[in-house]
Amino acid sequence: MSEAPAPAARVRLDFRVHEAASGPAAGEVRERDVRVPPGVAVFDAASWNGIAIDSTCGGHGTCHKCKVRITDAEDVEVTRHDAKTFSAEELADGWRLACLVRAQRDLRVDVPPLVTRPKAATVGVGRQVILRPAVQKRYVELDEPTLSDQRTDLERLLGALDDLDVTVDLPVLRRLPGELRRHDFKVTAVVDDTSLVDVEGGDTTAVCHGIAFDLGTTTVVATLLDLTTGTPKAVASRLNAQQPFGADVITRISATMMDPDALDRLRALAAETLDALAQEVCKDAGVDPEHVYEVALAGNATMTALALGIDPEPLGVAPFVMSTAHPPVVLASDLGVAVHPRARAVLFPALGAYVGGDIVAGMLATGMDRDKRTRLFIDVGTNCEIVLSDGDRIVATAAPAGPAFEGGAIRSGMRASDGAIEVVRLAVDPKAVEAVTLGVIGDVAPRGLCGSGLVDAVAELVRVGLLDASGRFVTDEVAAQRVPHLAPRLTTVDQERIFRLADDVVLSQRDVRELQFAKAAISTGWTLLLEELGLEPGDVQQVLLAGSFGSYISAASAVRIGLVPPLPALRIVSAGNVAGEGAKMALLSVRERAGAVALLEEVTYVELSDRSDFNDRFVDLLAFPV
Amino acid sequence: MSEAPAPAARVRLDFRVHEAASGPAAGEVRERDVRVPPGVAVFDAASWNGIAIDSTCGGHGTCHKCKVRITDAEDVEVTRHDAKTFSAEELADGWRLACLVRAQRDLRVDVPPLVTRPKAATVGVGRQVILRPAVQKRYVELDEPTLSDQRTDLERLLGALDDLDVTVDLPVLRRLPGELRRHDFKVTAVVDDTSLVDVEGGDTTAVCHGIAFDLGTTTVVATLLDLTTGTPKAVASRLNAQQPFGADVITRISATMMDPDALDRLRALAAETLDALAQEVCKDAGVDPEHVYEVALAGNATMTALALGIDPEPLGVAPFVMSTAHPPVVLASDLGVAVHPRARAVLFPALGAYVGGDIVAGMLATGMDRDKRTRLFIDVGTNCEIVLSDGDRIVATAAPAGPAFEGGAIRSGMRASDGAIEVVRLAVDPKAVEAVTLGVIGDVAPRGLCGSGLVDAVAELVRVGLLDASGRFVTDEVAAQRVPHLAPRLTTVDQERIFRLADDVVLSQRDVRELQFAKAAISTGWTLLLEELGLEPGDVQQVLLAGSFGSYISAASAVRIGLVPPLPALRIVSAGNVAGEGAKMALLSVRERAGAVALLEEVTYVELSDRSDFNDRFVDLLAFPV
Structure with a gap:
């Protein structure tokens, strides 16, 4: 949807977080400003940024515990839940339930001391997640029914869960009468967000x-x-x-x-x-x-x-x-x-046919929408997903990189398994002990070349001058002159120029072309995204290389071949299995889960396949940077 | 729950219904006042009383069509849907969406002329139901996707149903891509309230x-x-x-x-x-x-x-x-x-273990909550359900009548099938052509006595003086004196007094006792309900006898034995299969369906089994009225 409107600017929330009167930080007030897309609930904005606010219902407006004070609340709606929770004086003073206030403009929010201590877990790229799983267990001891208290089994149970708004479906209802009576009306309710998953006899809250x-x-x-x-x-x-x-x-x-x-x-x-x-x-x-x-x-x-x-x-x-x-x-x-x-x-929800739930999970895990830096996220693979954020707006696209990175269409290509060369270093100094240094997975004899080895090999060949900027192997004469100790490895076999990395592993001219096509597709992607936000490559403050392949690419080699913008290697970070981390976060926190859904509204998907300028850029970017 | 709070008094809505400028009642204004429990939506209140208001979403606040003007709207909340629908001037003038206004006090409501003509059907006890089934079919012709319009299949479909708020589950989603593409994106969406039931190729709206x-x-x-x-x-x-x-x-x-x-x-x-x-x-x-x-x-x-x-x-x-x-x-x-x-x-929802969904359906069909008269509803059976409304409050209970009405524990008892005596008339005049007139189901020889026949037989025996007020058969001497033409049928067999109705069909003293117990249980039920509302039996303006058995009881006989209050026979009405009628209404109108749920809030359930005065009343009511 290339005509999608420009993403809206964010609003700023200034939180003043009051610590409890006792404890290590007794009475302290921490200040934190965060920026979120307009319309996000104050409760979510806090949660996403590690600011804990009391709540037991998970933000459905039912537990009436997430009290905050908006210091300039004149135009902030008073919902019926607010009216039930606060006195007229408190409402006038700006008190509201944080889960019901949608931040439509900059707000100043006072967060009172917590009544309960939140648990947190570290997930994703070093992110603290406040533990608030959708699944909750509650142990309850109910009054047994009498002729003067004929409440139904379900009413009786839900009466003990009155901070939650829970529905029940047939399979659980079938279990309810028996389970209550077999366990003298002492049971553990298993609730997932708003639905009752099960009723278990006795107290099973420790197991979840x-x-x-x-x-x-x-x-x-x-x-x-x-x-x-x-x-x-x-x-x-x-x-x-x-x-x-x-x-x-x-x-x-x-x-x-x-x-x-x-x-x-x-x-x-x-x-x-x-x-x-x-x-x-x-x-x-x-x-x-x-x-x-x-x-x-x-x-x-x-x-x-x-x-x-x-x-x-x-x-x-x-x-x-x-x-x-x-x-x-x-x-x-x-x-x-x-x-x-x-x-x-x-x-996980998906942004598009080629920017799927794995990438949304990755954006969640890397906090793409909660960082003020300009960051570029690249998940390298057959289909390569690219996301760019300038701290305010986020754009994403997919680039068809082809199978080169997974060893496909590459003469000695293979998956990253035992025997795959994953690191290549070429010595420029003719007197070096080893002209070629290889890192091989599993410490066995090299059998082939995996994606990161391919990137390394090509980057090194460019660096030592055996490949020119256009991606062509130099002549034997030039090779002998530039790097005499490496020149014998560059030969012609079956009318094709090859460079021999090991006895059975070569890199061919055609392999170099495959990689050039792949990296040109990717760099066209991020170039167009940078243009979309009016940025230059040098504006990028961090590049995250994600996915089971991308995480292993050498930062220096990625820069050398132009796969990523020309930045200092320290700004290029391996992000690891961010999709899996995002999935963990969704399990540990309903607010993070809501954050994944919110991402769909925040991110503008840019379709490349109907861009008239795509091919021009692509051809420009086939060459290696000089 | 005998300590349940007294039901709240109703609020009154004065509707002024404007007819369209053309048509048979061009430009007319009809006035209707209705009374509903506080909190009911104005839209529902109108719908339940046959007043049509435009709407396509069924009252979910999504179609923004059910516009009305509240003439004294100062304290009536302006929801975000109202704010989207009306100008500030219109809001100040009292315009609101009828489905979002909860009647908390008496209101005056102007209903503008309908844009579309509503269909209505007659169901229940002659009630007009405005046709608004939960199931809707919508034929849509969607734009086919292009690279510049990559909306998902579901988004595309729901975009064409934007007056509805629809969710979709996996089985329907599985069918969606294929069905859209096989039918050139021309499909019929089948929606049940808020869920998409199916997508059918082409226009199938006529079949539902x-x-x-x-x-x-x-x-x-x-x-x-x-x-x-x-x-x-x-x-x-x-x-x-x-x-x-x-x-x-x-x-x-x-x-x-x-x-x-x-x-x-x-x-x-x-x-x-x-x-x-x-x-x-x-x-x-x-x-x-x-x-x-x-x-x-x-x-x-x-x-x-x-x-x-x-x-x-x-x-x-x-x-x-x-x-x-x-x-x-x-x-x-x-x-x-x-x-x-x-x-x-x-x-259907249920009021209690013995006032179930069938009775709630019956209350819906008989409009127990929408009639200003004092009405008594009795569903006669093994378990007998009794509902009393004084036009403002409704109370209900269940009375254990035992199997007598279904022919159980009755010597010649049988179900109401071929050969069952269902009507009994005894002649007082000794010169009558027939001393005993029997109505037999199926016009065959009498084989036994069904419930309505039992009630008739006992009522007639009381009337002619063969049973005394305490339920005892009179002596042969008294019988011969009072009704000589009937006396020979009263004899003693196996030490038990019996009255012979036909060759193989007798009514025994024990049968009379069974019926007395049954009718005493029922009359204790309604007596206590009348007391609950501070009424006398004579205050009842209509008795509805419901259910497959109750509908066949003779009104005169029911009065004679004290099964119902002593009222003129015209006030005692056979209501028929009201449970089935209620089920039909629920299918034809989502508003009526909501009405059934609302009944649960309106009706106070009175538990008899823990009432200390039950047995006293019961003994008092064993006798036949004199």
Whole structure:
């Protein structure tokens, strides 16, 4: 949607956070200013920035605990919940429920001392998340019914959860009468946001888990989290069992177009992979799968569609349309994951067919919308997702980088597994002990070249002068003159110029071209995003290289080949598996989860495939920087 | 809950309804005042009283069409929807959206002429229902996606339904991409209230059905309705297949307590009965069951629990507690009814374990909360439900009448089927051609006595003086003196006094006692309800005898034995199958459906089993009125 309106400017909230009268910071007042998109609830704005405000309902306006004082509240609406909570005098004095105040302009907010101490966990790129999972357990001891108190079982239970607004569906209702009576009306209610997941006899509040899934096209990772503490209890990963249908999303989409049964098969294989991982992490941690009450899943748009059994064909052909940006409410069992039968599965929303839920999760984990710096996020892969924020506005796009980074279409290319060269250093000094230094995965003899090794190799060849700026290998004469100790490795085989990295591993002229195409696509992407925000490459203060491949690229080599803007290496950071971190955050905090949804409103998606200037830029950017 | 607070007094709404400038009543203004419980939306108050106001969203505040002018609106809240819809001047002038104004005090409401002509249907006890089913079909022709319009399929569809606030779940989402593309983006959206039930290719708006079920303990009735016109297309009834588990709710509850598998069996039998009826009415009307998009079901609390597979045990033992008053949102398929796979099943809420959804449906159908008269509603059966309204307040209770009315514990008792005596007339004049006149079902030889025949027989025996006020048969001497032509039929068999109605049909002294106990339980019920509202029996302006049995009782006989207050026969009305009528109304109008839920707030349930004065009254009321 290239004609999308420019993202709105943010509003500023000045928080004055009052510490409790006792404790280490007794009576202190901390000041914090944060900027959020207009319309965000004050409660969310605080939560996203690590400022804790009392609440038990998770921001639904039902617990009436998140009291704050807006110091200039004249035009701030008084909702009926506010009217119930505060006196007329307090309302006039600016007191409001923080979850109900939408920040439409700059506000000054006084936060009173906390009544309860919040727990926090560190997730994502070193971010503190205030622990407030959607799943809550509440132990209640109810009065037994009598002829003068004939409240229904459900009324009796919900009466004890009156700070929450809870609905119940048939399977739980079926269990309710028996469970209450077998346990003398002493039970633990398991609530997920606004729905009652289960009623368990006795006090089971200490046992509460969730699983975060990163559903990658290649690799799937599961992390079992203790939701009472935020601690990871077990992690496991395995290859996506859909692999036999093709290495990338396009081949898998094609499979569904060729064979009417392929969608069902692919869905079953996703289910198989997710469930195997769920059982594995539960076994590792000694946790009963029935005590996993929620799962979160981050995946690209195609992986998400396949896992849900939604026909992915419109994702694979122009104009690249998703069925929905916001996945529906589903259960873990809908994904084939056998945990608690009523456990919900929370799937990340997507920005577009090629900027999916994995990237939204990554933006959440890296705090792309909560940092004042100008930052560039690049998830390098067959499809490369690029996000740019100037601290106020965020733009995103996808660039078709092709299979080079995953070892595809590369003569000695291979996945990043044992025997893959992942680091390459070439000596400029002819007297160096080793002309070529290789880092090989698994400390075995080199068998091939993985993506990061490819980037390193090309970057080093450019640096030592064996590849010119246009990407062409120099002649033998030039080579012998510039780097006599490396020149013998540059030869011609089958009429193609190659550079020999090891006995069985070479880099060909065609390989260099593949990488040039890939990096040109990516740099065209971020160049156009920079233009969109009126910035120069040098304005970027941090580059985050994300994803299972991107995280391993050498910063210096990435700069050398022009994959990223020309910045000091320290500004280029490996972000790791940010999709998985985002999924964890969604499990640990309903506010962070709301933040992921809010991102969709904040980020402007820029479609490159209909830009008339794309090809011009692309050709300009094929060359290596000089 | 005998200590429940007295129901709040109603508020009065004075409507001034403006007719369109053209048409039969061009430019006229009709005045109507109605009374509703405080807090009811003005839109609902109008709808319940047959006053039509424009709306397409069904009262969710999303279509912004239900404009009215409150002539004294100073303290009437301006919601954000109002602020979007009206200018500041209009707001100051009292314009509001009728669905968002809650009537907290008396209001005067101007209703502008309708833009669209509402359809209405006659249901219930002659009530006009404005046709506004929860199920709506909308035919839309969408723009096909392009690179510059990459809206998701769902966004595109919902964009065309922007007066509705619709959510979508996974099964529908799975169908969406294919259905849109196979039909060139010309589809019909099937919406049930706020959820998208299906997307159908092309324009299918003319085809839209629902089924109303009356799930009785004995008999189950299904009515297929055309939701586009409100017309019934087919009706069918059959015995509840749960019968082998016992004739009444208590024996069925007992079955579940004895045998752990009985609940599943009973649930399956309810499903079998409902589905057989659904298939039958569809076949009769030539309607594809897939075109039935919603079903409504009224049943007592036990029948409802069994159909849902909820353990009924707590309903059967003191203190008689329901799992919930408001059945959860379920699908027709959850009840085993094979219509459209996403069709919702709407179950009536219940007031108490023995004043169930069937009675709430009956109150809706009879308009118990929308009549200024003092009315008494009695659903006669093994469990007898009694509701009393004085036009302002409504109280309800249940009385254990025992099986007499269904022919149980009665020597010649039988169900109301072929051969059952249902009418009895005794001649006082010895010269009458027939001393005994019998009405027999099916015009065959009499085989037994059904409930209405039992009431008639006893009432006639009292009238002619063969039974004294205490319920004892008179001596042979007294009989011969009072009614010599009838005396020979009064004899003693096996030491028990009997009256011979026909060759094989007798009424025994013990039968009379059974009926006395039953009618005493019922009259104790309404006597205590009258006291609750400070009324005398003579204050009752109408008695509604409801249910498959109650509807057949002779008004004169009911008065004679004291089953109902001593009123002129014209004030005693057979109401028919009001539960089924209520179910139809719920299908035809979301506002009526909301009215059923509102009834729960309006009606005070009076528990008799812990009343210390119950037994005293009961003994007083055993005798027949003299």
